[in-house]
Amino acid sequence: MSDLPLIVFDVNETLLDLRTMEPTFKRIFGDKVDMRLWFADLVMYSLALTAARAYVPFTEIGAAVLKMLADAEGIRIERADGEELKEKFATMPPYPEVPGALRKLRDAGFRLFTLTNNLAEVQTCQLERGGISEFFERSFSVDSVKVYKPSPQTYAHVENELGARPSQLCMIACHAWDTLGAVAAGWEAAFIRRSGNDILGVGPQPQIIGNNLADVAEQLIARHAGR
Incomplete structure (x- = not known):
């Protein structure tokens, strides 16, 4: 790996x-x-x-x-x-920078996945109709464990399915409750400051903060470029 x-x-x-x-x-x-x-x-x-x-x-x-x-x-x-x-x-469209940032991360060697509160079929429709499904190896839904993020079981399910340790995973989200849950589970996390969302100043904190996904992608690549 x-x-x-x-x-x-x-x-x-x-x-x-x-x-x-x-x-x-x-x-x-x-x-x-x-x-x-x-x-x-x-x-x-x-x-x-x-x-x-x-x-x-x-x-x-x-x-x-x-x-x-x-x-x-x-x-x-x-x-x-x-x-x-x-x-x-x-059928919500992706933010304008999302396709390019996903491509940049994939081209840099990162493997990409999703984890959402949506049902699997809703997530599939969203990614396909948004034109970004091709970037992801696999998509996960909390429906598999019947509890919502940021419950520890949701992150553990992804770990088990991918055969990965918590330290091998990084969550990208624009919601503080999601990055909080991921960091508490032992993951790395990156937070996107989307409109109406910002960092919660208490609890486990993300290692990366960016104004959009392009910004976060650049920071992730720089952070892990030496590996």
């Missing part, structure tokens, strides 16, 4: 642009609820369900949170609204 770390990417918002869902939320909710509140609640309730030992697929939590927020505002969610958001979520 190469001395280069195996790179594991988060998908939603790290690689794919979540902001493309904003117009649909604006149409449904006006100024009452924005997309970021929905996504923050989606993550929060995935963690709450994990803590309660009650696994529910990510897409189902997303739909339930959408209805909860609408009910709280007295807004009726039509079936077509839910279907539109589901389609938007499955």
Whole structure:
């Protein structure tokens, strides 16, 4: 096995642009609820369900949170609204720098993988329709262990499947809870400062911080160039 770390990417918002869902939320909710509140609640309730030992697929939590927020505002969610958001979520485009940065990492000898809260079939659709599936050797879903990131079991599952030690893996994400979980599991981690996300100043910290994936890729290559 190469001395280069195996790179594991988060998908939603790290690689794919979540902001493309904003117009649909604006149409449904006006100024009452924005997309970021929905996504923050989606993550929060995935963690709450994990803590309660009650696994529910990510897409189902997303739909339930959408209805909860609408009910709280007295807004009726039509079936077509839910279907539109589901389609938007499955077809988010990658950020502009992502394809080039993935190619640069692969050309430098890094092996690339993904680990997401999405169901496997949703992740496959996202990567294929985003035109970046070719860069990844394999994709992992928390559905295999029925607990959400940053639970230790999610990272251990990837280690077991790849036959790798924690020190041989590097997580790239734009969410502090994900890099926190990876570093706590013994992985290296790189954090991308996407819009609306930044470093949490407590707990395990990522070794690399960049403003986009191109920045992170350059730092990773420089960090491991001598190997």
